[in-house]
């Protein structure tokens with residue numbers, strides 16, 4: 001069990017650190033559901049195992065796996081990955097895991113948002129999601145970290161922070177009535193201030209075209225460090241993504257961060273456009289109540305969906321025509337880190353990418369206190 005705290009992180013002197021700050025480790029969940037992952041999730045499991053192995057080179061990695069898949073997952077994962085039995089509805093640890101916050105003394109705590117499968121019964125991706133809803137609490141219990149229960153629906157992929165007072169979000173996602181229909185923009189900002197410890201929220205418009213999360217920021221743009229953002233970009237004017245990225249670029253150009261600075265914005269070329277193939281669609285077993293996938297539909301492919309590990313970047317390889325250029329840009333953006341590419345089309349077919357399937361636990365001086373303080 002983990003201790004649930006009253007109050008809020010900001011009131012208690014906690015803030016969400018940037019992903020580029022030091023980590024104690026990273027958590028993932030194992031892909032299993034055949035209505036989202038083709039061929040009984042086997043190709044996705046290979047891809048997830050490769051991501052886990054890549055991250056484990058840089059920091060401790062824990063994989064949550066259902067009892068049914070436990071032995072098979074252990075056989076695919078490298079020995080240095082910790083495997084724990086954990087029920088879940090799907091495997092998007094970024095969204096169902098805790099958002100960790102730290103204070104000046106190095107104490108780490110976790111925020112447990114309400115989760116409704118990216119839209120609940122009004123456009124969500126599956127039902128039920130009760131096991132996903134328990135994941136953050138279980139991770140915090142395993143880590144010995146105290147928990148704040150936030151009173152809003154939110155996902156880790158819907159927020160990025162610079163760790164220095166600024167949050168980056170999209171209107172498409174946070175203002176979607178299928179998340180928190182009674183909350184205004186101002187009320188949502190107040191919740192982000194309280195639970196992330198930020199003072200400035202930068203609102204972009206829409207997310208990546210056809211992103212089934214309803215426009216998560218983590219597929220569109222992220223902080224590289226305070227004062228610096230990278231943004232998914234296409235020069236193809238007829239591609240609907242062009243207007244989306246252009247609008248984001250203009251908003252970022254006009255924005256100021258929590259310290260009043262202008263942001264430096266680097267454009268990361270987009271792969272594709274990429275589409276779901278007939279053969280891939282055939283391998284998915286449709287289930288009533290889950291989002292159907294159709295051959296020919298556009299995939300929300302973006303290199304921005306990478307994971308920042310201690311001394312490393314784990315990036316998705318998605319398109320042989322653009323992978324190298326994206327990797328070069330990332331190397332320039334993160335000079336102190338080794339860029340490792342993992343073939344990630346199978347993850348993309350499930351609706352997200354490497355950032356969406358990972359969740360970091362920041363380094364602290366007291367991450368495992370017995371009283372979960």
Ligand code: KQY
Pocket residue numbers: 036092094095125156157158212213216218219350351352353355356357
């Ligand atoms: O963008 C993310 N953080 C998660 C993607 C979820 C896709 C669900 N099929």
